[in-house]
Amino acid sequence: MKRLRAEVEKKDGEFKISHLPVHICSYNNFPTAAGLASSASGFAALVASLAALYKLPVSPSQLSLIARQGSGSACRSLFGGFVAWEMGTKADGTDSYAVEVAPREHWPDMHALICVVSDDKKGTSSTSGMQRTVETSPLLQHRIKEVVPQRMNAISEAIKGRDFDAFARITMADSNQFHAVCLDTEPPIFYMNDVSRAIIALIVEYNRLSLEAGGKRKAAYTYDAGPNAVIYAPKENMKEIVQLILAYFPQKEAFKDVNAVFGGEAAKAAVPTGFNEAVAKQFEVGAVKSLIHTRVGDGPRVLGEDETLLRPDGLPKTLA
Amino acid sequence: MKRLRAEVEKKDGEFKISHLPVHICSYNNFPTAAGLASSASGFAALVASLAALYKLPVSPSQLSLIARQGSGSACRSLFGGFVAWEMGTKADGTDSYAVEVAPREHWPDMHALICVVSDDKKGTSSTSGMQRTVETSPLLQHRIKEVVPQRMNAISEAIKGRDFDAFARITMADSNQFHAVCLDTEPPIFYMNDVSRAIIALIVEYNRLSLEAGGKRKAAYTYDAGPNAVIYAPKENMKEIVQLILAYFPQKEAFKDVNAVFGGEAAKAAVPTGFNEAVAKQFEVGAVKSLIHTRVGDGPRVLGEDETLLRPDGLPKTLA
Numbered sequence: 001m002k003r004l005r006a007e008v009e010k011k012d013g014e015f016k017i018s019h020l021p022v023h024i025c026s027y028n029n030f031p032t033a034a035g036l037a038s039s040a041s042g043f044a045a046l047v048a049s050l051a052a053l054y055k056l057p058v059s060p061s062q063l064s065l066i067a068r069q070g071s072g073s074a075c076r077s078l079f080g081g082f083v084a085w086e087m088g089t090k091a092d093g094t095d096s097y098a099v100e101v102a103p104r105e106h107w108p109d110m111h112a113l114i115c116v117v118s119d120d121k122k123g124t125s126s127t128s129g130m131q132r133t134v135e136t137s138p139l140l141q142h143r144i145k146e147v148v149p150q151r152m153n154a155i156s157e158a159i160k161g162r163d164f165d166a167f168a169r170i171t172m173a174d175s176n177q178f179h180a181v182c183l184d185t186e187p188p189i190f191y192m193n194d195v196s197r198a199i200i201a202l203i204v205e206y207n208r209l210s211l212e213a214g215g216k217r218k219a220a221y222t223y224d225a226g227p228n229a230v231i232y233a234p235k236e237n238m239k240e241i242v243q244l245i246l247a248y249f250p251q252k253e254a255f256k257d258v259n260a261v262f263g264g265e266a267a268k269a270a271v272p273t274g275f276n277e278a279v280a281k282q283f284e285v286g287a288v289k290s291l292i293h294t295r296v297g298d299g300p301r302v303l304g305e306d307e308t309l310l311r312p313d314g315l316p317k318t319l320a
Numbered sequence: 321m322k323r324l325r326a327e328v329e330k331k332d333g334e335f336k337i338s339h340l341p342v343h344i345c346s347y348n349n350f351p352t353a354a355g356l357a358s359s360a361s362g363f364a365a366l367v368a369s370l371a372a373l374y375k376l377p378v379s380p381s382q383l384s385l386i387a388r389q390g391s392g393s394a395c396r397s398l399f400g401g402f403v404a405w406e407m408g409t410k411a412d413g414t415d416s417y418a419v420e421v422a423p424r425e426h427w428p429d430m431h432a433l434i435c436v437v438s439d440d441k442k443g444t445s446s447t448s449g450m451q452r453t454v455e456t457s458p459l460l461q462h463r464i465k466e467v468v469p470q471r472m473n474a475i476s477e478a479i480k481g482r483d484f485d486a487f488a489r490i491t492m493a494d495s496n497q498f499h500a501v502c503l504d505t506e507p508p509i510f511y512m513n514d515v516s517r518a519i520i521a522l523i524v525e526y527n528r529l530s531l532e533a534g535g536k537r538k539a540a541y542t543y544d545a546g547p548n549a550v551i552y553a554p555k556e557n558m559k560e561i562v563q564l565i566l567a568y569f570p571q572k573e574a575f576k577d578v579n580a581v582f583g584g585e586a587a588k589a590a591v592p593t594g595f596n597e598a599v600a601k602q603f604e605v606g607a608v609k610s611l612i613h614t615r616v617g618d619g620p621r622v623l624g625e626d627e628t629l630l631r632p633d634g635l636p637k638t639l640a
Contacts, residue, residue: 139500142462176508180459180500187524188496194514204507 018054025309025316031116036228037077043070044077048300060299064098071127073224080104080298082159084152087144101156104296109162111235111259114292115245117195117227129182129189129225136186143181148174164234168207168220171232175222191225195249195287198280199229202244205279209272235261238293243270248280249288259293338374345629345636351436356548357397363390364397368620380619384418391447393544400424400618402479404472407464421476424616429482431555431579434612435565437515437547449502449509449545456506463501468494484554488527488540491552495542511545515569515607518600519549522564525599529592555581558613563590568600569608579613 026046030038047067051058064075075097076083081104088096133140151170158166182189192200200221207217219233219241233241239261246255247269255267271277311317346366350358367387371378384395384405395417396403401424408416453460471490478486502509512520520541527537539553539561553561559581566575567589575587591597631637 138467139459139462139497142459142466146462147458173506176506177459177504180504183503184497184500186493186496188520190517190520193517197510197513200508200510 022050022053023310023314024049027309036114036116036226037073037224039071040073040077043067043074045300046070047074048078049302052302061097061099065094065096068093068096068098072130078299081106081296084156087148101159104298107159107162107296109234109236110164110296111233111238112294112296113231113233113238113241113245114294115199115229115231115249116289116292117193117199117229118287118289119193119227129185129191133181133185133189137181137184139184140181143177147177165216168217168232171220171222172203179223191227192223193227195283196223196227196229198248198283199231199245199288201279202248203231205276206241206244206272209274235259240270240272242267242291242293244272244275245288245291247271247282249283250285251288251291252285253290255291256293259295261293342370342373343630343634344369347629356434356436356546357393357544359391360393360397363387363394365620366390367394368398369622372622381417381419385414385416388413388416388418392450398619401426401616404476407468421479424618427479427482427616429554429556430484430616431553431558432614432616433551433553433558433561433565434614435519435549435551435569436609436612437513437519437549438606438609439513439547449505449511453501453505453509457501457504459504460501463497467497485536488537488552491540491542492523499543511547512543513547515603516543516547516549518568518603519551519565519608521599522568523551525596526561526564526592529594555579560590560592562587562611562613564592564595565608565611567591567602569603570605571608571611572605573610575611576613579615581613 024046026042028038028042030036030041032038044067047063047070050056051063056063060078064078067078068075073085076085078098079100082101083098084101085098086096088094090096151174155167155170155174157163158170179192182191203219203221206219210216210218218237219231222230222232224230231241231245238259242255242261246267250269255262257267309317344366346362348358348362350356350361352358364387367383367390370376371383376383380398384398387394387398393405396405398418399420402421403418404421405418406416408414410416471494475487475490475494477483478490499512502511523539523541526539530536530538538557539551542550542552544550551561551565558579562575562581566587570589575582577587629636629638
């Protein structure tokens with residue numbers, strides 16, 4: 001950021017804030033190192049905060065280039081709404097950044113249910129895992145050259161056209177293929193476990209019911225570098241999906257219906273009519289630790305002084 | 321087999337046995353539909369028996385063309401020893417057959433430990449699964465064209481040169497890639513489960529210990545269309561491997577030491593010095609249902625009349 005800092009210094013008026021040290025206090029309300037993009041949100045927040053403090057004259061896409069160096073997917077978190085991470089063509093990665101595909105207001109009906117899955121074993125970090133995949137997977141280059149560019153175009157079109165069926169098909173196929181190249185790594189990387197597999201089987205069967213009745217796909221699963229499922233669906237299907245997940249994964253705590261899909265009633269386990277219940281077994285309480293129902297959000301925001309994490313003397317209000 | 325039958329009829333002397341109906345009785349001592357090639361052994365035995373009965377003037381490779389139509393991998397089971405299934409180039413598959421790479425006597429030191437793994441869910445049959453992979457996996461064609469031919473040559477060379485390290489590396493990489501294209505199928509196919517994953521982690525760690533000490537790979541895992549592991553290793557490592565598997569997968573029944581690697585003592589659980597025990601958790605009794613220690617075998621054999629499965633009246637001695 002040397003060049004940017006020099007830019008700022010020119011503009012600095014009364015006193016050079018760019019010469020002062022900074023105290024940084026970070027708080028993340030998402031599970032850490034669980035494959036839920038906690039490092040992405042953290043690095044995006046760090047870069048966006050510093051850019052706001054120094055009033056850097058840069059776009060979110062330019063900032064995404066910097067955030068990406070902390071955690072690849074952090075580049076996407078500089079935006080709200082629907083975001084594409086452009087692969088770029090340069091060897092040094094300087095044209096690999098994020099761009100907005102559509103703002104959050106474009107498709108408010110898109111909801112997500114995050115199933116936080118327990119895992120016994122310490123996972124592989126997504127950054128070191130992907131480096132090993134690049135070095136050893138014979139399938140990865142074919143995926144990068146022949147498959148991903150087409151899918152990027154197709155899913156951007158699906159988002160622009162609010163075509164959930166196409167969005168779902170591509171999302172699931174690409175989640176599968178990402179985990180396929182992880183398996184094609186030496187030694188192989190497994191992020192999904194038996195619980196993840198069971199959730200896939202439930203969504204496949206849930207979609208089959210609709211497709212065989214002449215309808216379209218009603219939900220899509222996707223897995224990042226961990227066993228947790230993110231299930232995307234139009235809001236109208238979310239009640240059925242939560243009921244289905246509760247039927248196979250009993251929960252310790254009551255479902256928090258923050259988006260009011262149960263109309264004030266308590267969420268109960270239920271399976272849709274005609275659903276082949278044998279596609280998965282029922283798991284014990286705790287196999288899915290918690291359910292988070294969320295929607296497409298916005299990007300980094302500057303909060304007011306009353307929400308600061310620092311005390312007036314510049315030290316953190318709470319220490320971890 | 322019409323043409324072959326006509327051949328035989330010409331030769332038929334005293335009476336035309338090729339005009340007589342046959343009673344076929346089949347018995348298989350391997351678990352059925354568990355991804356342990358039970359259908360391969362059954363179809364190979366059927367084809368080999370009929371060929372022997374009719375004294376068909378054909379080679380095992382020619383018979384493998386017929387056996388392959390019952391179950392793809394049956395073509396390999398017409399031989400003993402080390403066998404390659406040639407992909408062939410014709411669209412009708414008439415040049416896709418098996419050839420011997422080396423007889424069993426070539427590498428008697430090659431042993432195998434089969435870990436029979438429990439699975440809750442009814443699996444996908446390997447034949448229908450592979451058809452769906454052919455139709456939907458974007459990675460499969462790349463695997464077939466760019467990866468498999470090189471690996472077939474390399475592993476044949478490894479077998480001819482009795483190079484266990486190369487054999488192990490290729491075997492594990494190709495098992496991983498087969499399961500990767502299964503995952504890249506729509507909807508995805510999972511044959512391995514958490515127990516399979518744990519066995520992979522154990523073998524990876526067991527090899528890491530040896531490699532980091534400047535040695536070579538000491539074992540190789542491979543998984544067919546099911547969760548069961550087949551662990552290949554030189555005989556001298558089998559004691560350590562059985563002990564390691566027993567440490568993570570306690571057994572109901574005592575290990576049957578048919579190849580005398582424990583020198584008369586009972587097999588006990590043990591982990592090699594320096595082994596990182598955290599790579600997997602210990603499972604409950606029954607997660608691995610049984611262990612079968614075996615070696616490279618021979619092909620189909622014609623047994624004596626005292627081993628027939630039929631009574632003198634032509635009906636089966638026992639009915640399933």
